[in-house]
Amino acid sequence: MAYSDKVLDHYNNPRNVGSLDKNDPNVGTGMVGAPECGDVMKLQLKVNPETGIIEDAKFKTFGCGSAIASSSLATEMLKGKTVEQALEIKNTAIVQELSLPPVKIHCSVLAEDAIKAAIADYKKKQSALQASQPVSK
Amino acid sequence: MEGTRCWQCGQPTAGALFCPSCNHLQQPTSDYYKFFGLPQKLNLDPGDLQKRFYSLSRQLHPDRFTRSTPTERQYSLEATAILNDGYRVLRDPVSRAEYVLRQRGFDVGEQRSKDVPPELLEEVFELNMALEELKVGDESAREQLEESRARFRSMRDEVDSQLQQLFVRYDESADQDSANAILQEIRGVLNRRRYIRNLVDQVERELAA
Numbered sequence: 001m002a003y004s005d006k007v008l009d010h011y012n013n014p015r016n017v018g019s020l021d022k023n024d025p026n027v028g029t030g031m032v033g034a035p036e037c038g039d040v041m042k043l044q045l046k047v048n049p050e051t052g053i054i055e056d057a058k059f060k061t062f063g064c065g066s067a068i069a070s071s072s073l074a075t076e077m078l079k080g081k082t083v084e085q086a087l088e089i090k091n092t093a094i095v096q097e098l099s100l101p102p103v104k105i106h107c108s109v110l111a112e113d114a115i116k117a118a119i120a121d122y123k124k125k126q127s128a129l130q131a132s133q134p135v136s137k
Numbered sequence: 138m139e140g141t142r143c144w145q146c147g148q149p150t151a152g153a154l155f156c157p158s159c160n161h162l163q164q165p166t167s168d169y170y171k172f173f174g175l176p177q178k179l180n181l182d183p184g185d186l187q188k189r190f191y192s193l194s195r196q197l198h199p200d201r202f203t204r205s206t207p208t209e210r211q212y213s214l215e216a217t218a219i220l221n222d223g224y225r226v227l228r229d230p231v232s233r234a235e236y237v238l239r240q241r242g243f244d245v246g247e248q249r250s251k252d253v254p255p256e257l258l259e260e261v262f263e264l265n266m267a268l269e270e271l272k273v274g275d276e277s278a279r280e281q282l283e284e285s286r287a288r289f290r291s292m293r294d295e296v297d298s299q300l301q302q303l304f305v306r307y308d309e310s311a312d313q314d315s316a317n318a319i320l321q322e323i324r325g326v327l328n329r330r331r332y333i334r335n336l337v338d339q340v341e342r343e344l345a346a
Contacts, residue, residue: 060262
């Protein structure tokens with residue numbers, strides 16, 4: 001099976017590889033894996049506390065080309081979005097953009113799960129933060 | 138299969154492969170357990186299974202049906218295929234458990250990430266980092282990998298004995314609800330096992346390289 005040009009492009013030149021400080025309260029970390037192929041994907045996003053916009057996103061994925069391309073694309077899609085907009089990102093958008101074949105759709109699902117997990121982690125940190133220090137107006 | 142009648146003589150067959158009345162070969166069931174005449178247990182005696190396999194192989198071999206009706210020739214081909222697939226699946230405890238899971242309506246190939254314990258993911262991630270370091274020539278990673286290998290192997294053994302205990306509990310379960318609850322557990326353990334097996338394979342490959 002041949003990879004699409006877009007998958008190859010993301011695979012050969014992955015965007016936003018790396019990591020963010022996972023102890024930063026404005027950073028959300030999502031770690032997900034696919035049992036069937038042993039892929040593991042870490043996706044992190046950093047929210048600007050002033051604007052509520054995701055200003056940075058990083059990933060590190062161990063897995064097949066499609067899994068790497070899916071997470072690479074996911075980090076690109078995240079940047080510039082609000083957290084609520086980011087929750088709207090669906091795996092189908094990744095499938096379309098990368099022209100993933102049916103056997104690789106689970107890679108895009110994994111990327112969507114990673115986004116959701118990262119946002120859940122971010123929200124958890126934020127609510128813990130708000131609980132510890134009352135909001136001053 | 139109960140209530141089926143022989144395509145040749147019309148007598149009830151009670152699901153037997155060969156009609157008890159006229160001894161013609163019947164359309165084979167695609168249920169591996171029924172095909173081998175076994176109750177749906179997760180613990181099987183490998184010796185008994187092998188005996189059944191050889192005995193059925195002799196009875197069903199297409200060569201025995203060269204002078205039979207086209208229907209029987211067709212059935213013998215179908216039966217031989219089911220026999221071989223079924224033996225392969227039932228022989229191995231893991232594929233056997235996956236087969237039972239699928240039959241009971243659990244999706245096996247379609248797990249989502251939530252099925253994998255998070256602490257294992259961290260472990261996998263760290264391991265992959267070490268593997269990558271070794272690939273770029275950082276030999277200090279080798280020791281770390283050897284430790285990982287020992288740890289993953291013991292995890293694998295632990296998972297296998299867990300699975301073994303769950304098989305026993307499934308086979309002894311009193312009703313459908315408790316059987317399903319155990320299958321749910323088995324599914325989780327199989328996911329974990331698959332992950333760990335991949336890790337062991339990966340580490341062993343890298344250390345051998």
